[in-house]
Amino acid sequence: MKLWGYSKKExxxxxxxxxxxxxxxxxxxxxxxxxxxxxxxxxxxNMDCMGGDYDHEHLGDRQPGFEDSPHLVVARAK
Structure with missing residues (x-):
């Protein structure tokens, strides 16, 4: 697992x-x-079901109440 992100200021x-x-x-x-x-x-x-076709998902798109939160994105490790 790796963590990637962006500086809010930048x-x-x-x-x-x-x-x-x-x-x-x-x-x-x-x-x-x-x-x-x-x-x-x-x-x-979803990763298990989609296999290699899985790309990524955003918390804010899947869970109500996180639309204005910092983006939490899950991506499949290659």
Missing amino acids: RDAGEVRLIELAEASLLATPAELRRIAAFLSDAAD
Whole structure:
């Protein structure tokens, strides 16, 4: 597993540069963590079902209430 991300400051300035992260922290409520866990479990099921055709999914597209949150994207490892 690898973590990738963008700096909010750079992204907001239009300077999108993907960087590998050493650590990620989630500031969330127990309910949000449960919804994130459900999203991750569903993404794993979708990966299994779709195999090599699976590309990626966004938390904000799958779980209501995360539309305005930082983007959490799950992608298949190659």
